[in-house]
Amino acid sequence: MAVPSGNLILVVLFLLTCGFAAGQQGGRNAAAPFAVGGGSNAAPQGSSGGVAVGLEHLQLAPDLKQALSLRVPQDFLRDHLGDYHFQNANILLKALLHPTFKTRDRKDRHDSFEPLDYIGSFVMDYIVSRYVLMNARNKSQHHMAQTKASVLRQDSLAYFAVKNDFHKYVFVDRPVEKASLREFAEGLRSVQTLSDLKYAKKKRSFVYKFFKSVMGAIFVDCGYNVQVVEPILLKMIKKDIDLLL
Numbered sequence: 292m293a294v295p296s297g298n299l300i301l302v303v304l305f306l307l308t309c310g311f312a313a314g315q316q317g318g319r320n321a322a323a324p325f326a327v328g329g330g331s332n333a334a335p336q337g338s339s340g341g342v343a344v345g346l347e348h349l350q351l352a353p354d355l356k357q358a359l360s361l362r363v364p365q366d367f368l369r370d371h372l373g374d375y376h377f378q379n380a381n382i383l384l385k386a387l388l389h390p391t392f393k394t395r396d397r398k399d400r401h402d403s404f405e406p407l408d409y410i411g412s413f414v415m416d417y418i419v420s421r422y423v424l425m426n427a428r429n430k431s432q433h434h435m436a437q438t439k440a441s442v443l444r445q446d447s448l449a450y451f452a453v454k455n456d457f458h459k460y461v462f463v464d465r466p467v468e469k470a471s472l473r474e475f476a477e478g479l480r481s482v483q484t485l486s487d488l489k490y491a492k493k494k495r496s497f498v499y500k501f502f503k504s505v506m507g508a509i510f511v512d513c514g515y516n517v518q519v520v521e522p523i524l525l526k527m528i529k530k531d532i533d534l535l536l
Contacts (some may be wrong), residue, residue, distance in 0.1 A: 348406050349511055351385040355400055359393050364460045371455045372505070373523050377512050382407070386508035387501060389463040404504035411507030418521050419443055419532070427536050438535045441485070442528060448499035450488050453479050455527050457505065458498050472498060485531040 351361070363380045364387075377383050390403035419442050423435050441447060452458060458472040475496035482491050506524055513519040525532075 349385070349410075350379060350381040351388065351402055352400075353381065355397070355402055356381060356384060358396050358398075359388075359462070361388070361462060367456070367460045371457075371527075372509070373526065375509060375513075375519075375523060377508075379512055382508045382512045383505070384462075386504040387460055387462050389461060389468065391465050391468065392462045393464060404501055407504040407507035407511065408500045409507070410510060411503030411505065413507075414510045414517060414520055415443060415503060415506055415524065417517060418524055419528075422525065422529075422532060423536065426533070429536075438532070441535055442532055445499045446488060446495050447485055447531075448502045449475065449496040450479060450482065450485060450491075451527050451531075452498045452502035453496070455502075457501050458496075461498065461501050468497070471496060484534060486534065 361384050363377070363383060368375060368377070368383075385402060386404050386407045388403050390401055390405070416439075419439050420435075423438050423442075424430070427435050427438065429435075453476045458476050461472070463469055463472065475493050475498065478492040479488075482488055506520055509523060510517065510520050
């Protein structure tokens with residue numbers, strides 16, 4: 292599919308940044324990190340006719356999905372992702388998969404959210420940078436950089452994740468991780484804004500990684516169109532960014 296012109300620079304930089312992944316795949320997957328082609332407004336292809344991504348490391352393999360008995364959390368899509376419809380649900384499932392989930396059923400396969408976490412970091416950095424630049428009253432480099440850093444730091448992303456119930460949909464099963472998520476979420480009950488996060492008993496949680504991976508999953512699934520990801524992300528974080536601006 293063709294990439295919207297406004298996203299061309301983002302995608303080019305992204306492909307260059309991710310290029311190392313292709314060399315690690317070998318064989319037929321080593322040609323390029325992603326497969327992008329088609330008409331100007333073509334929708335990403337579904338799993339039956341090829342996927343928007345070209346590499347297996349960005350989606351959960353169907354046999355592993357079956358082995359782990361994973362299902363797409365439809366209420367999560369409806370309530371928190373703006374009813375975004377995944378063309379390839381296996382991308383979202385990978386984005387929500389903790390590496391320790393059902394270890395015995397994996398047969399030494401270590402699929403997890405991590406590649407999509409990496410992609411999400413890149414996309415979120417672009418979206419937040421753009422929003423700050425367009426809306427900051429004080430456009431000094433120091434102020435804008437400080438604002439962006441405040442929004443994208445780990446504890447902030449964990450806060451956004453819990454406020455949007457990401458912790459309820461992450462595929463984890465070990466008691467230590469489940470207890471950690473529960474404790475962190477309970478500690479944020481009285482926290483209403485990002486500025487109040489400093490009063491939380493526990494300020495960090497690994498759930499921040501899944502906030503990034505889900506944004507990365509949407510970016511990949513929609514055909515690398517940042518304009519699709521932007522309103523979904525901003526709906527979750529705009530109020531807190533505006534308070535910092």
